[in-house]
Amino acid sequence: MAVLLSDHASSVELRPLRYQFSALRGDSYEDNWLVIGGSVATPEGSWSFADPCLLTHEARQVSAWLRAVAAGTVTVTGPDAEGWLSPDTWFVEPVLAVSLADRSDSGAVIRVHLSLEAAPPWQQKDDGADIYQYFVELRVDTAALLHEANQWDLALSSFPAR
Numbered sequence: 001m002a003v004l005l006s007d008h009a010s011s012v013e014l015r016p017l018r019y020q021f022s023a024l025r026g027d028s029y030e031d032n033w034l035v036i037g038g039s040v041a042t043p044e045g046s047w048s049f050a051d052p053c054l055l056t057h058e059a060r061q062v063s064a065w066l067r068a069v070a071a072g073t074v075t076v077t078g079p080d081a082e083g084w085l086s087p088d089t090w091f092v093e094p095v096l097a098v099s100l101a102d103r104s105d106s107g108a109v110i111r112v113h114l115s116l117e118a119a120p121p122w123q124q125k126d127d128g129a130d131i132y133q134y135f136v137e138l139r140v141d142t143a144a145l146l147h148e149a150n151q152w153d154l155a156l157s158s159f160p161a162r
């Protein structure tokens with residue numbers, strides 16, 4: 001199970017693969033890191049990644065955000081005065097984030113921000129200066145947003161908070 005967001009030009013697939021540490025360490029923070037696998041295809045190229053970038057409770061925010069976009073309760077965000085984009089939902093590790101680029105009656109244009117280990121190979125830098133500035137925009141209809149939120153929840157059912 002995974003979440004697959006796609007349109008005519010690009011796609012982003014995310015799936016929880018495993019806990020970072022299979023054995024419990026007795027630390028609620030360390031015990032709840034999930035390794036997320038991603039496959040991305042854009043007109044510029046395709047790549048994949050796997051990184052322990054979401055905590056179990058953060059992972060559940062992804063489907064909640066998709067449902068909120070479908071319901072029309074997420075605000076569209078644009079670049080600031082300097083041209084930088086800030087996602088409206090981000091996580092402890094600045095590897096993945098999401099934001100809403102546009103909304104219509106039938107769906108939305110969402111941005112999946114991919115930084116550090118999730119960035120395309122031609123964009124990866126060690127300094128982190130461009131965190132959240134690489135993104136894939138996807139036009140997704142409301143029914144697909146809800147379907148993918150359900151798929152993500154199903155995928156996470158194997159990874160309860162420990």
